[in-house]
Structures are given as structure tokens and as C-alpha cells.
Amino acid sequence: MTEGGIFLLAGEASGDRLGGALMRRLREIAPERPLYGVGGEAMEAEGLRSLFPMQDLAVMGFAEVLPSLPRILRRLKQATAEIDRLKPAALVTIDAQGFSKRLQVRTREVSPQTARVHYVAPTVWAWKPGRAQKLAGLIDHLMALFPFEPPYFTVHGLSCDFVGHPAAERVRAADPQAAEALARELGLSPQAPVLVALPGSRRGEISRLAEPFGAALGLLKARHPDLQILLPMAEGSAALAAEAAARWPAQAHLLDPRGKPFAEAEARKFAAFRLAAREEAGRGGAALAASGSVSLELAACGTPMVVGYKAHPLSAAIARRLLKIDTATLPNLLSGEKAIPEYFQEDCAPEPLAAALEPLLRSGPERARQERAAEAALKALGGGPGEEPPSLRAAKSLLAAIKRKESAPLVS
Structure with missing residues (x-):
């Protein structure tokens, strides 16, 4: 014993x-x-x-x-x-x-x-x-x-x-130089916007979100031909995510964690988030993410985002009868402001997702509003400078x- x-x-x-x-x-x-x-x-x-x-x-x-x-x-x-x-x-x-x-x-x-x-x-x-x-x-x-x-x-x-x-603790622990290293590795242009796609880590999430996410990215790519798309993947569902991305109308750079130490794979993910956070000559990047704790990691990196989610129809019907809140996105809950657009179930469709992402690809009030909400959310979580x-x-x-x-x- x-x-x-x-x-x-x-x-x-x-x-x-x-x-x-x-x-x-x-x-x-x-x-x-x-x-x-x-x-x-x-x-x-x-x-x-x-x-x-x-x-x-x-x-x-x-x-x-x-x-x-x-x-x-x-x-x-x-x-x-x-x-x-x-x-x-x-x-x-x-x-x-x-x-x-x-x-x-x-x-x-x-x-x-x-x-x-x-x-x-x-x-x-x-x-x-x-x-x-x-x-x-x-x-x-x-x-x-x-x-x-x-x-x-x-x-x-x-x-x-x-x-x-x-979430913020993990982001701060990651190598801040990793973003530029990843950009060099993938041959990304610093003048072109980066969009990070995050259709979830569970197989069920990917199976339901990959299609509307991919179609939304296709719409954006048609409007912004220089858009650079990154797809960080989770170890247990990487094969499914890669298979889904192969059918997308817009090609994505796959950040495959398989065969890499966890710390290295996570550092590459946060590097992608930071690349999507940067602004250059009035243009910026963003993320399209499944609802979940990844929204806090994106907020900690300063990455503006749009959140989408699709559950099984029966699960969604039950949840709608029970939910007592009007937002399911963690930075929105913590900041008290619905700064991050969210689209669930039938609303999680290519056109509204792309329309919500569009203003985030340039400097403007939508990005600034998300930045303020992210700061408020992270402050509420604790663990800032001088805290354990x-x-x-x-x-x-x-x-x-x-x-x-x-x-x-x-x-x-």
C-alpha cells in the first residue's frame, strides 16, 4: 500500500x-x-x-x-x-x-x-x-x-x-521569442494578417465545428487573399483535425503536436496566438475558437476572437431550458461585458462567423473593446504581478x- x-x-x-x-x-x-x-x-x-x-x-x-x-x-x-x-x-x-x-x-x-x-x-x-x-x-x-x-x-x-x-500563468511561462521563430518556420509575412482556427480538442467538437469554421475561413480568404491561417491541434484529435482541414476551401498551416514534447507543442500554440494578436499598419489578426477555456488563453495573449459552438441537438435543447446566463464565453463572464461575439448552434454558420471576424482584421473599436474586456477578465482571475x-x-x-x-x- x-x-x-x-x-x-x-x-x-x-x-x-x-x-x-x-x-x-x-x-x-x-x-x-x-x-x-x-x-x-x-x-x-x-x-x-x-x-x-x-x-x-x-x-x-x-x-x-x-x-x-x-x-x-x-x-x-x-x-x-x-x-x-x-x-x-x-x-x-x-x-x-x-x-x-x-x-x-x-x-x-x-x-x-x-x-x-x-x-x-x-x-x-x-x-x-x-x-x-x-x-x-x-x-x-x-x-x-x-x-x-x-x-x-x-x-x-x-x-x-x-x-x-x-491560463495567464501558462501564457507568461511560454517563450516570448517563439512567435517570431514560428513565423520564420512557416514563412509568414509580418504585413499579412494571421487568423488562428480552434475548432476544439474533442472529436465531437471537431466533427461539428470544422465545416462551419472552414467555410467561414474560406469567405475571409476570398476577401483577404493574403490571410494566413494557422491550425493548432491537440494530441488526441490531431488526425481528425488535419483530415477536416484538408477539406477547407482555404489552406491552413497545421501545428501538429504529435511527436513533440508537450511544452514545445504548447509554446507553438501560444506563439500562434501572439502572431494573431499583433497589429501592423492598421491591420491585425484574430482567432475563431470553440467555446471553452481556450478563450482565456487567447485573452492572455491579447488575441481578439470570435467564439462558436455546436453541441448535439438534444444536448443543446436541454441546456437551453436550464441555462441562467446570457453568455457562455469566459472573458465575457469575468469582465461583465459581452465584448466577444459568440455564435451557438444554428447561429454558428459561415456567414455570421466571417462577418464578426471581419472588423477584427483591422485596427478599430472592436479590437479595442476586446482588449479592455481581456484585461478586466484576467485581473478578476488573480495571479497577476506580486500575487501567487x-x-x-x-x-x-x-x-x-x-x-x-x-x-x-x-x-x-
Whole structure:
């Protein structure tokens, strides 16, 4: 039996990046604690030997989960058995709400002395607020990314810390010279605008977004023949993204992460974002992105953007009945200003996407408005100059939760 270890589980690319940053800080301040669990390339780059491929859990949406249910249940049984064997000091589930909830329940049964921690608060402020009370009865501690989230949970007696989102932290850690190096490698012109296409990291996202995104880029390329398109890809879905891009009417430079260390692949992605952020002689670049945490990374790079998303029709219909917010783009939520245009479901179509991107390709009020909103959003997240980085705050919050659990009487 391994004592004092920490079992981490991420179910998708954004959670994997959070887990990788958390692992790096834990190795710095608590090197005596072994780290194991399930993750992707970011966590594996920090030394994790994933129990099974993270992609087995990367399913999002009400309708999308059903066909994958047998596989997910097998992985749940496998993860539970490993926790039963290891008896870790803590289980840290990162996002992946459905799987995480079930694993937390089973961990309480097989290893009651394990501190059950969840990283990334459920969006109870957006839909289904009753989840806050249910979560309070399930886990010992919650680590929230956004400053307005803890009161939703502490009112129900759940320990919750605001630790911040490490998007800006990751961007600042990347090599600032990488942008020019990437431009030279791809033969990009500094006088021509750069547009970064980001149709998601999950296979379902790419299958639904690649066609409208590609058609929108074709419309822009026809109007701006010198437009330079970059497509950063995720390790687990690179083949699908490349296949989709081959059918686009406008050719894109593919930033393929396969065979590259995670840090190098991420640095190239941020380099692409910075190239799209620059302005030259009154012209600028932009990004067309799937809704998600990548919008915060783009904001941290100063890249103006348009956001689009298409979910399974059944999932979208259910979500529309439950949502209590009028924007799903994180910089908009954090800044309190709908500066970033967003197009969902049937509105996520080539013509409106291209029309929204058009004014971002030149200097003007649309770019300036997004710049102000990005600054406000990043300030709200914390981790600025003179503040502890979010990943370090998360590591300290986790270790404090373990200490509380170890000192508390065991209640089965």
C-alpha cells in the first residue's frame, strides 16, 4: 500500500492542463508525495503514468455520453479498484463532472480516509444551482477557478477556495521569442494578417465545428487573399483535425503536436496566438475558437476572437431550458461585458462567423473593446504581478485539505 500519495484524474484537455500545472507545483512543495492517476499529455509531461487513456473520458453533452457509457463504466471500475489498492491521501478529480461524481462516491466507500477534492467548481451560477448542495454532501473540499464561485458552496458547508485560473500563468511561462521563430518556420509575412482556427480538442467538437469554421475561413480568404491561417491541434484529435482541414476551401498551416514534447507543442500554440494578436499598419489578426477555456488563453495573449459552438441537438435543447446566463464565453463572464461575439448552434454558420471576424482584421473599436474586456477578465482571475500563481495556490489549497482530513476523526 502506498501512503501519502495523491490520485489525480482529468477527463479532457483543459482539465489535463490544470492537472499538469498542479502536479508541477506539488513536486516543488511536496516532493515526498507520489502522484498517480489519469491524465493526458500535460500531466504525462510532469511524470504521470496514466492508468488508462484520458481520451476514454473526453465525452461532453447529454446525448453524447450514452453511446460511450459501457466504456466509461469499465474505466470507472478500473479507477475505483486502483484507489482501493493505493488508499491515497487525496483524490483530486478535475472537471469531468459526471465521471468525477461517481468516482468520488466509490472512493468514499472503498477508501474513506482519502480526502475527496474536486478542482473546477460546477457552474451552478449558470444552471442547476441545486448541484451545490449535492456536491457538499459528496466531497471534502472544492477548488474554484473564479472569484465569485465560493459563496455558492460555502453556504452549504462545503470548504471551497478560490485559487484562480492558470491560463495567464501558462501564457507568461511560454517563450516570448517563439512567435517570431514560428513565423520564420512557416514563412509568414509580418504585413499579412494571421487568423488562428480552434475548432476544439474533442472529436465531437471537431466533427461539428470544422465545416462551419472552414467555410467561414474560406469567405475571409476570398476577401483577404493574403490571410494566413494557422491550425493548432491537440494530441488526441490531431488526425481528425488535419483530415477536416484538408477539406477547407482555404489552406491552413497545421501545428501538429504529435511527436513533440508537450511544452514545445504548447509554446507553438501560444506563439500562434501572439502572431494573431499583433497589429501592423492598421491591420491585425484574430482567432475563431470553440467555446471553452481556450478563450482565456487567447485573452492572455491579447488575441481578439470570435467564439462558436455546436453541441448535439438534444444536448443543446436541454441546456437551453436550464441555462441562467446570457453568455457562455469566459472573458465575457469575468469582465461583465459581452465584448466577444459568440455564435451557438444554428447561429454558428459561415456567414455570421466571417462577418464578426471581419472588423477584427483591422485596427478599430472592436479590437479595442476586446482588449479592455481581456484585461478586466484576467485581473478578476488573480495571479497577476506580486500575487501567487494560481497553480501554487491550488497546490497549497489541496495540501491544506489533506491535512484537515488527516486530523479529522474517521467517519464511515
